[in-house]
Amino acid sequence: MAYTSFREDRAEQGRSSANSRSTTPGPRGDDAWESLRNAQGTRRQTYAAHDVIYFEGDEAKNLYEIVSGAAMLYKLLPDGRRQVVEVLGPGDLFGFDMDTYHDCSAETLVSTTALVFSRRDVEASTAAQSHLTRCAMQQVYAMHDHAVLLGRKSAYERVASFLMRFVPDRGTVHCQGPSDEDNDQGTVQLNMTRQEMADYLGLTIETVSRVISDMKRKGVIRLEKHDKVIINRICSLCQLTGAHAD
Amino acid sequence: MAYTSFREDRAEQGRSSANSRSTTPGPRGDDAWESLRNAQGTRRQTYAAHDVIYFEGDEAKNLYEIVSGAAMLYKLLPDGRRQVVEVLGPGDLFGFDMDTYHDCSAETLVSTTALVFSRRDVEASTAAQSHLTRCAMQQVYAMHDHAVLLGRKSAYERVASFLMRFVPDRGTVHCQGPSDEDNDQGTVQLNMTRQEMADYLGLTIETVSRVISDMKRKGVIRLEKHDKVIINRICSLCQLTGAHAD
DNA sequence: CGTTTTTTTGATAATAATCAAATTATGTGG
DNA sequence: CCACATAATTTGATTATTATCAAAAAAACG
Known part of the structure; x- marks a missing residue:
């Protein structure tokens, strides 16, 4: 058995665990999300390995969903120390610091395909918000675990x-x-x-x-x-x- | 000039920064949130200092908003090592790991008043989701900064x-x-x-x-x-x- | 006012960082 | 395909930082 370090099935996992509490047959927000994938302003973008997708401080205009490949988010201290804060794989969302500016830089780890959503489209779709919320919560979870790792392991x-x-x-x-x-x-x-x-x-x-x-x-x-x-x-x-x- | 370590104005700050990008006069999701505050299932709860609000692993039935006071979220390793992952003040939301079980324990730092929302109510209000999303994103931001602190400082x-x-x-x-x-x-x-x-x-x-x-x-x-x-x-x-x- | 808890300080040990060099992999042009 | 150059990784020696263990001092509490 072999598998990559960035599970193809993570999106699916998130979906199923989200459903496990619900008695309704399908995920509610995900239909809306699916339609966003086909929206006017949505485009598909490919990146080479170690391409910078955006820099910390850049204006946040888009939201990204990894289709295949992997990316990382990191922050730099002025003296050059770097902390990678998230490692992301297929199905993961990032760049949704949509208020003003990106708080992190984003860079691919390997060659990667991503869906790029425009801020306008995402904001317009109230139904898609629930998918967004779920993804944000999932990231909060992951960050909690990572804080334990960084602080105590x-x-x-x-x-x-x-x-x-x-x-x-x-x-x-x-x-x-x-x-x-x-x-x-x-x-x-x-x-x-x-x-x-x-x-x-x-x-x-x-x-x-x-x-x-x-x-x-x-x-x-x-x-x-x-x-x-x-x-x-x-x-x-x-x-x-x-x-x-x- | 004196101020507490848990800004009374944080909720206000989040709101105003969220608005700064928008040309509409008021926050969109916050009206919905305001009405949730007065919902049937919502109650107001007070805690003494160092009260446990819930334990890691407890079923997640409620969402909490701090009205006054302060709380922390923490995780334990089996040998007793503890990592406090978040420190929360007025306006901050927590417990919104609503899928299944709480991933952290929650404990007050000082005597605290909180609004307790029922999962049902929050899920029912699609409009309130945007407030939820914003709060989750804010926490992701804070966690990124904290990862830098823990990993590199x-x-x-x-x-x-x-x-x-x-x-x-x-x-x-x-x-x-x-x-x-x-x-x-x-x-x-x-x-x-x-x-x-x-x-x-x-x-x-x-x-x-x-x-x-x-x-x-x-x-x-x-x-x-x-x-x-x-x-x-x-x-x-x-x-x-x-x-x-x- | 004495007891208990929390905080501070000191001495030492352990862990991981730094500095330096060797080794292994990767990539390129002949 | 191979020799060479370049980059990444590994290994070694030493230092620095923070943890641990122990005790004293200060604060909180009844």
């Missing part, structure tokens, strides 16, 4: 948490353990450089590298070409995230 | 940033400098214990205490009774936040 725990994030159906509250007890492997395609990982995890590039090397030495993971991580036992890696009691 | 910079956060109209992009060049003082009433500050800033209680003592020694601030900070020169403190080039 060790370097080892941060890297382990980062890798686990890209393993589907594992490490979450709903985790049912391995489907096959004897073969609990997984493959994660890292679409980020060590520097990008470091800036996301609040570490230096050297520390990230050292932790990965150490995990390799301990037999937790195996590498293929620096950017492909084979997890030997997912459960073992999960134990290293700090999210488990034992 | 030193202990000294974290404490300085924390104090500056409660100085109105200063330290933001819109800061116009001191109104009176010779008297750039300010007073911040800390409504948090050292432990709560430490858990918010990703530090230990000892480090927070040491930084504050050091700022005192250097003449940047002055203390009154541990929880009242007098900033001698706001600009000097601002220089210590890491957000300035020089």
